[in-house]
Structure formats: C-alpha cells, structure tokens
Amino acid sequence: MTLPPVFQDWFAxxxxxxxxxxLALLGAVGDSLLIAPTGGGKTLAGFLPSLVDLRDGAARRGSVHTLYVSPLKALTADIGRNLxxxxxxxxxxVRVEDRTGDTGATQRRRQRVDPPEILLTTPESxxxxxxxxEAPRIFGGLRRVVLDELHALAESKRGDQLMLCLARLRHLAPGLRVTGLSATVExxxxxxxxMAGxxxxxxxxxxxxxDPDIAMLPTATPAPWAGGGGHYAIPEVLDAVRQARTTIIFINTRAQAELFFQALWAANDDNLPIGLHHGSLSREARARVEAAMAAGDLRAVVATGSLDLGIDWGAVDLVIQIGAPRNVKRLVQRIGRANHRYNAPSRARIVPANRFEQIECVAALNAVRERDLDGDPRGPGPLDVLCQHILLTACAAPFDADALYAEVVTAGPYRALSRTDFDACLDFAATGGYALRAYDRWQRLMLRDGVWRLRDPRATRLLRMNIGTIVEAEMLKVRLRGRGGAPLGEVEEAFAASLTPGDSFLIGGRVVRMDALREMVxxxxxxPGAQPRIAVFSGVxxxxxxxxxxxxxxxxxxxxxxxELPPDTRDWLRLQARISRLPEPGLLLSESFPHAGLWHFALYGFAxxxxxxxxxxxxxxxxEAAGLGPLGFLATDYALLIWSLDPVRDPAPLLDGGRLRAGLGEWLGDNAVMKRTFRNVATVAGLIQRNLPGLRKSGRQATFSSDILYDTLRKYDPGHLMLRITADEAGRGLVDFGRIEEMLARSPRQEHRMLDRVSPMAAPLLLEVGKVPIRGEGRERLARIEAETLMREAGLEVLM
Known part of the structure; x- marks a missing residue:
C-alpha cells in the first residue's frame, strides 16, 4: 500500500x-510494532492504513473495520478528537465512536447492532x-487493530487480558493486521x-x-538530607513556570501531589492558574483540568502517573519531575509530554527530594542521555486472568476445550501454557475446584454434547459486571482496641498486609502496636515513648x-x-570513604555502630x-532468635537500617539465602500478605464478586468473603489452583523476594564494618526514623536543627 495522492495533498x-x-507502516505486510518518540506521529501512522483502506470502501456493513485499544479512557477521547x-x-x-465505561447505555446497545467503522476502546470494554x-458479527469483518501505549499495557494483567482478547479476535477475523505503538521500549x-500471534x-x-534538554533544576536552598517532598524548591519551580508557556509538574504519589500543590498555591503570589490532576480525583474534576489544559487556560498542572501517557497538549513546553523518577522509562515518558513535536527537543528539569536522590537523579539523567531504558522481563501469562477469560468465552457461546486451548496458546503471554494448567483453569471455572464443587454458586459450566456451556445463562450478567483485572487498593481504618475505640486514621492495605500482631508503627504522630486485623479495621x-518497629508508614x-x-x-x-554530582553530595561520599567505605558493584556493604544508646545495623542493598x-x-x-534484641527497622530503596540492644557483628548467617527463604515461608503464614493477595487473585478469577446487581460490595464484605474462602481452601484443599496462584504472586509482588535473591547473587563479596559512630551514609537513614509530617515553620526549623546535630555526629560539620 502506498500513500494515495489525495492523502499526499492533505499532508501538504x-x-x-x-x-x-x-510510510513504512503503511507498506508493512503482517503485524507490526512501531517504536517512535513522543510527537513522532505514531497514532496517525497507526490509523493511516485504515483511513486509506476505508476511503476505498473496504468496510463491511455491520462490522468494525478498525479497533483502537488504549490503557486510558482519556486517550480514547483525545484520539477521537484528533481523528x-x-x-x-x-x-x-467513516464513523468513529468510543466504547468505554463512560459510554452511555443507549449507545452501547446501538453499537452491538450497528457498530462504527472505527471503535476506540479499553481492554476491559x-x-x-x-x-x-453478537461478537462474531461485530468483529467478523475486522481488518485492523491498533494497540496504543503497548509498553504500558504489557506491564500489568490488563495486557495479558488484552492478548487473550486479541487471540479471540484473530480467530473471529482471520487475516486481520495488528499494529502496536510505543515510545519507550527497553x-x-x-x-x-x-503481541505476536x-x-x-x-x-x-x-x-x-x-536529545532532550534535561538537567537538575538549580535551587538556592540545598536538598534536605532525608525525606522531603521537594518543597525546598518551590520558589525555583514557580519561577520556571513563569518562564514557560505551560508546565506539567510530575510527582510520584497522589499524597505528595496534594501537598506540593498546596505549597505551590501558598507561594503563588502572581495567582498563576495552576491545576491538579490525579487518579483519586473525580472524573468531572479531571475532565475540567484536561479541558483547561487543551484550551491553554492553565500555566501549570501538578500531576501523577495519570498524565504519563499520550494526551497531546501542544502548549506544554516544560516538564518538571519532583522527586527521583525511580524508573528511567517512566522519566522518558514524562519528558516526552513537553514539546510534543517530532523534531523539537523536549525540555525537562528534575528536583531531587533529598541528597540521596541527587545521586539517583544524576544516574537517571545519564541513562536518558544514553537511551538506556530499564524494565524487568515479564513472566508467563497469569492463570487467574485465564480463568476469567474462560468464563467470558462461555458467556458468548458454548466452546470446545481443545479449540479454546489451541486459541489461547497463540497469545504471546500464554505461548508456553501447558495443557495441564489450562485444564486446571477450566476445572476451576466449571466447578470452583475440589473443595468447592459441592456448592451450587461455583457450579458455573457444564459439559454437554462435547462442548462447555454456562450451567445457568442468567449468570452472564454477574460475570460481565465483574470483568477486569484491576483490584483497587482498600484503605483500612486504624482504631484503638476496645469497644468503641477511637479512630486514629487510615492506612493503605499494602502497608497493613506487611504487619503481624505485635508490630508497632507510627500513625498521626503516635506509636501504636498492632493487636489484630478484624475485617477492614x-x-x-x-x-507512648516506644520506638516503632516499622518506623514509617509510607504507603505504597x-x-x-x-x-x-x-x-x-x-x-x-x-x-x-x-x-557529575553536586559539591555537597560529592563531599558527603568522600567522607563516607574515609570513615567506613563506599558501596560498589559486586560488594554488599554493611555497618554496625552505636547511636542514642542502641546498636544500629545498616545494609546498603540497593534492591x-x-x-x-x-x-x-x-x-x-x-x-530475635539469636538473642540480639531487635527493636525496629527502616527500609528505603537503597538501604536497610535495624536498631537493636546488641550489635550485629557477623551478618553473614542472617543473609544466608536458604535461611531467608525458609523464614519467608514462615512469615507469610503469620501475616496478611497471602490473604490480601488471595483476595486479588480470587476477584480476577471470578471466585468472589465485587459487583452484584443493584449494588457494589464494600471492601469489608469482599475481604470477609475471601478470608473465609482462603481459610477453607488451606484446610481442605491446600493444592487448590487459587492458592498456587496466590503463592506465586505474593513472592513477586509486595514481598519482592526475587530482588533479595538478585541482590545476594550480584554481590559475591560481603564486607561488614564495626564503627564507633554513625557513618555519613547511615546518617540520613536515622533522620527518617520516626519521621512524621512536618507542618509550620517552627517544626521545619526543628527538623533542620536535628539534621545538623546528626550530621555533626557523623563528622559532616564540614558540609553544614
């Protein structure tokens, strides 16, 4: 296919x-993956073959010609406007319509009878x-599929679900062409x-x-030694906003975005129009900000990952990243929001939240300049997603197990799926598994005349209401124990899952001991007066x-x-080399030193x-088993700090991989990680439903149901498929034990230093211990005094 003259004239x-x-994509034969920078016309490239094809009358009436799938509903609306x-x-x-959760019921019904030529949708829809x-008729004439921001979809179960859907589409419309679009691919x-079939x-x-124009944002005030949300740089951030047309200020978490937005407004003496955008805001609030940005009415917007992907706002000419990016690929994606044009360099500035982050920011900037993206290899397609897919397949029509297995293994993530695992998923979808097959509610499929079908066709409504792989995190209330105990606040479920009875932590400036987790409380x-064992509740x-x-x-x-580093950071590391030694590749460095009447053990794991x-x-x-009297610990991305009554003199036995894995099994049996993971798996697989006709289950009800099921299966069917999937995911998710093993494998040498005082690199960790939100100038001054005192103790008075 070549570009027809009418299209050449349109470009001109x-x-x-x-x-x-x-042009290369226009002439491609078969499926293609296009990797092009932000502003490089990827979306138009993806649709150009379709527009040429449709101009020649290639559409089949009653069937979609081109299907566009994106990870964000906002992107489908943006693409619709651009097309x-x-x-x-x-x-x-050509008629272009979207089909997302925001599409009205009337339009959804009409699309099943009279679909548009181009349909814009999300994996769930x-x-x-x-x-x-009606799926065979709606998609039987499908000629092209465009998968936008494919790298983002591939990083979660939404991508696995999409690839199973793509395998079904290839079955319904043999010969369709699939195009993947992405800007950041490692x-x-x-x-x-x-994405291959x-x-x-x-x-x-x-x-x-x-190359992008990227650098650290110079600030008059040095970054703090620990913690911080970048507030020290507010004057320079505001000045950069004044000098730019439109700025997106990216922050890594929603809570930090709220706090930074408040601080920015407090200092915004010029009343510059600045908006806030993140996933916890209402759809209406997000839409207002998006419309204002598109109209050029805002000078800046403070945002989280909600604006990472593809919305084209041509007026944005500066991106500011507050805090270390944590991921090079994410940083590149965010940088690309500025100067959304192919031949114009994107301009971005980074504000590290503290001095340790200065090092990470320099490393990230080097990686961007070298075009060295990061990313972890993906595992095989998850089985809970396959269970959901089997049930939804039955909603459409009866199916043959052999034919469905042959179809599923054409999906990239499931290419290595064994027939044994497929049959286990089919058995679960049909009966709930051995321990649950006696209950009618999980008897959902039956085999008749050689094909599997729904036992009760009325179940289709419930199954459709619970489509999707996103299980929202719940907030758990924290209350004092006892009848009518006073509420202290809320913590994210991921944090609660890491606690076991007896653990202490900080909330609202108070140290409390966890006694029990009852439902969602x-x-x-x-x-009072105790050191928290888990020092800081920091959420996810x-x-x-x-x-x-x-x-x-x-x-x-x-x-x-x-x-390459700022002078104060450079001096800090050189002092570390004199007093102790520096971490380096191949070496796992740890230190023990006394401080404030306790022994402290610091491990620089970078895991x-x-x-x-x-x-x-x-x-x-x-x-504890060795009698060292551990009292608490703190973890950052780079280091672990443990304080105890007696010193760790030889950490090698504590870091033995076999002992750690054995301890992991015991620990998982004692806390809520497995139950939390089980609830997520069971929800995706369809064992429990969050949405019921006429109502939505509360997090408390869903957790109560899943806890009963978890305990039942552990007792009566420990080999159940859901428990197997749960154990797999717990090890890879919140626990991240694989990175502990990777840390030990890449550090064949271990060195432990016994010191007579805190080391320079450990000093910022001590500033994190017991950290509570600081409000007001007086509290900030006290924090600076505490930092100066601790740094002098570490021998850093030359840097103050």
Whole structure:
C-alpha cells in the first residue's frame, strides 16, 4: 500500500511531510510494532492504513473495520478528537465512536447492532464486547487493530487480558493486521513477542529525534538530607513556570501531589492558574483540568502517573519531575509530554527530594542521555486472568476445550501454557475446584454434547459486571482496641498486609502496636515513648528499578565520576570513604555502630523499598532468635537500617539465602500478605464478586468473603489452583523476594564494618526514623536543627 495522492495533498495542506516510519507502516505486510518518540506521529501512522483502506470502501456493513485499544479512557477521547480532523478534511465515509465505561447505555446497545467503522476502546470494554453472542458479527469483518501505549499495557494483567482478547479476535477475523505503538521500549523483541500471534511481528523503529534538554533544576536552598517532598524548591519551580508557556509538574504519589500543590498555591503570589490532576480525583474534576489544559487556560498542572501517557497538549513546553523518577522509562515518558513535536527537543528539569536522590537523579539523567531504558522481563501469562477469560468465552457461546486451548496458546503471554494448567483453569471455572464443587454458586459450566456451556445463562450478567483485572487498593481504618475505640486514621492495605500482631508503627504522630486485623479495621494499643518497629508508614511508593539501582551503585562506587554530582553530595561520599567505605558493584556493604544508646545495623542493598522491607522483617526474626534484641527497622530503596540492644557483628548467617527463604515461608503464614493477595487473585478469577446487581460490595464484605474462602481452601484443599496462584504472586509482588535473591547473587563479596559512630551514609537513614509530617515553620526549623546535630555526629560539620 502506498500513500494515495489525495492523502499526499492533505499532508501538504497541513504543511507536513509523511515521516519515513509512517510510510513504512503503511507498506508493512503482517503485524507490526512501531517504536517512535513522543510527537513522532505514531497514532496517525497507526490509523493511516485504515483511513486509506476505508476511503476505498473496504468496510463491511455491520462490522468494525478498525479497533483502537488504549490503557486510558482519556486517550480514547483525545484520539477521537484528533481523528475527526483528517476524516472531515478528506470527506471519508467513516464513523468513529468510543466504547468505554463512560459510554452511555443507549449507545452501547446501538453499537452491538450497528457498530462504527472505527471503535476506540479499553481492554476491559473489549473483553465485555467479546462476551456477547453478537461478537462474531461485530468483529467478523475486522481488518485492523491498533494497540496504543503497548509498553504500558504489557506491564500489568490488563495486557495479558488484552492478548487473550486479541487471540479471540484473530480467530473471529482471520487475516486481520495488528499494529502496536510505543515510545519507550527497553526490549523491542520481547514486546513484539508479547503481541505476536502465530506469525512473527515486524519491528519498525523511527529516528529517535533530538536529545532532550534535561538537567537538575538549580535551587538556592540545598536538598534536605532525608525525606522531603521537594518543597525546598518551590520558589525555583514557580519561577520556571513563569518562564514557560505551560508546565506539567510530575510527582510520584497522589499524597505528595496534594501537598506540593498546596505549597505551590501558598507561594503563588502572581495567582498563576495552576491545576491538579490525579487518579483519586473525580472524573468531572479531571475532565475540567484536561479541558483547561487543551484550551491553554492553565500555566501549570501538578500531576501523577495519570498524565504519563499520550494526551497531546501542544502548549506544554516544560516538564518538571519532583522527586527521583525511580524508573528511567517512566522519566522518558514524562519528558516526552513537553514539546510534543517530532523534531523539537523536549525540555525537562528534575528536583531531587533529598541528597540521596541527587545521586539517583544524576544516574537517571545519564541513562536518558544514553537511551538506556530499564524494565524487568515479564513472566508467563497469569492463570487467574485465564480463568476469567474462560468464563467470558462461555458467556458468548458454548466452546470446545481443545479449540479454546489451541486459541489461547497463540497469545504471546500464554505461548508456553501447558495443557495441564489450562485444564486446571477450566476445572476451576466449571466447578470452583475440589473443595468447592459441592456448592451450587461455583457450579458455573457444564459439559454437554462435547462442548462447555454456562450451567445457568442468567449468570452472564454477574460475570460481565465483574470483568477486569484491576483490584483497587482498600484503605483500612486504624482504631484503638476496645469497644468503641477511637479512630486514629487510615492506612493503605499494602502497608497493613506487611504487619503481624505485635508490630508497632507510627500513625498521626503516635506509636501504636498492632493487636489484630478484624475485617477492614486494624485494632491497636498505644505505646507512648516506644520506638516503632516499622518506623514509617509510607504507603505504597514506587520502587527504584533494578537497572537504575545498579547505575546508582556504580556511580557511588566510582569516585572518578564524582564531578557529575553536586559539591555537597560529592563531599558527603568522600567522607563516607574515609570513615567506613563506599558501596560498589559486586560488594554488599554493611555497618554496625552505636547511636542514642542502641546498636544500629545498616545494609546498603540497593534492591528497592519492597525487597528491603521484606529483608528487614526476615532479618529481625533471625536476630530475635539469636538473642540480639531487635527493636525496629527502616527500609528505603537503597538501604536497610535495624536498631537493636546488641550489635550485629557477623551478618553473614542472617543473609544466608536458604535461611531467608525458609523464614519467608514462615512469615507469610503469620501475616496478611497471602490473604490480601488471595483476595486479588480470587476477584480476577471470578471466585468472589465485587459487583452484584443493584449494588457494589464494600471492601469489608469482599475481604470477609475471601478470608473465609482462603481459610477453607488451606484446610481442605491446600493444592487448590487459587492458592498456587496466590503463592506465586505474593513472592513477586509486595514481598519482592526475587530482588533479595538478585541482590545476594550480584554481590559475591560481603564486607561488614564495626564503627564507633554513625557513618555519613547511615546518617540520613536515622533522620527518617520516626519521621512524621512536618507542618509550620517552627517544626521545619526543628527538623533542620536535628539534621545538623546528626550530621555533626557523623563528622559532616564540614558540609553544614
């Protein structure tokens, strides 16, 4: 296929020339993965073959011609607006509609009878449409599928669900062409394999365009030694906003975004129009901000990952990242929001939240300049998603098990799926498994005349209401123990899952001991004056990627590269080398030193917060057994700090991989991690339902149901498929034990230093211990005084 003259004329009228990668995709034979930088016309490239095809009258009445799938509902609306222009200019006989959770019921019903030529949707809505008996007619004439922001979809179960849907579409419409679009891909071959069907996928890589203009934002006030949300840089951030047309200020968490937005407004003496955008805001509030940005009415917007992907706001000419990016690929994606044009360099500035983050920011900037993206290899397709897919397949029509298995293994993530695992998923979908097959509510499929069908067709409504792989995190209330105990606040479920009875933690500035978890309430007892065992409730935070952590470690371990760092950070690391030694690749460094009447053990693991949090839980168990009297610990992305009554003199036995794995099994049996993971797995697989006709189950009801099921299966059917999936996911998710093993494997040498005082690198960790939110200038001044005192103790008075 070549670009027809009418399309060439249209490009010329816009003052454009088709990019080589757009023409390459137009002429591609078979499925393709296009990798092009932000602003490189990826979306138009994806739709160009369809528009040319539709102009020639290729659409089949009553069937979708082109299906566009994106991870965000906001992107489908944006794409719809962008497509309207060429369709109107070229007078194409094409109807474009979206089909998402926001689409009205009347339009959804009409689309099943009279679908548009181009349908814009999300993975969940596509799975729903494929569950209807009309699916073969709606998609039988499908010619093209465009998968936008494919890298983002591939990072979660939503991508696995989409690939199963794609296998079904390939079955319904043999010969359809699939195009994946992405800007940030660390392993193109792996992503191409993820989206591939029976035939390989061709990879088209566009010219990456000019290098971005990226640097740290210079600030008059140095970054704090620990913690911080970047508030010290508010004056410089506001000044940068004044000098730009429109700025997106990215922050890693919703809570930090709220606090930074408040601080920004408090200092906004010029009353610059600044908005806030994150996933916890109402749809209406997000839509207002998006409309204001599109109209050019805002000078800046403070946002989280909700604006990471593809919405094209041409006026944005600056991106500011507050806090270390944690992931190079995420940073590149965010940088691309500025100067959304192919041949114009994106401009971005980074504000590290503290001095340790300065090192990570320098490492991330180097990775961006070298175009070295990070990413972890994906595991096999999850079986809970397959269970849901089997049930939805039955909603559409009876199916043959052999034919469905043959179809499923054409999906990239499930290519290595064994027939044994498929049959286990089918048995679960049909009966609930051995321990549950006596209950009617889980008897959902039956075999008749050689095909599997729904036992009760009325179940289709319930199954469709619970489509999807996203299980929202619940907030658990924290209350004092006893009848009518006073509420102290809420914590995220992920944090609650890491607690066992007896653990103490900080909430609202008070140290409390966890006594019990009853339904969705954590019952606690005050422990005034005690040191919290788990020092800081920090909720769910982004963990630094393995590759970026390795870069940070390499930078710290190479004094010849210190010229890249700010002078105060450079001096800090040199002092660490004099008093103790520096971490470096291949070496696992740890230290023991006295401070404030207790012994402290610091381990510089560079394995990510989740992994080091798990390591802290496991090591303190071992220390307790050894009689060392551990009292508490703190984990960051880089280091673990444990304080105890007696010193750790030889950490090697505490870091034995076999003992740690054995301890992991015992620990998982004692806390809520497994139950929490089981609830998520059971929800995706369809064992429990969150949505019921006429109502939505509360988190408390869902947790209560899943806890009963979990205990029942452990007692009567310990080999149940859901328990097997749960154990798999717990080890990879919150626990992140694989990164502990990776840390030990990449550090064949271990060195432990016994010191007579706190080391320079450990000093910022001590500032994190017991940290509570600071409000007001007086509290901030006290925090600075505490930091200065501790740094002098560490020998850092030369840096104050």
């Amino acid at each position: 009228r816009q003052g454009w020339q088709p990019h080589p990668h757009q 309207a222009r060429p369709i109107a200019d070229l007078d194409l006989p 596509l799975a729903l449409m494929l569950s209807y008996p 392993d193109p071959a792996a992503l191409a394999g993820f 029976a035939a390989p996928v061709g990879i088209i890589q566009a010219d990456p365009g000019p 954590i019952e606690v007892t005050p422990q 935070k982004l963990a630094t990627s393995t590759q970026l952590a390795h870069r940070v470690l390499a930078l710290i371990g190479d004094p010849a590269r210190y010229a 990510g917060r989740n992994a080091l949090q798990t390591l802290g839980l496991l090591m303190t168990r071992e220390m």
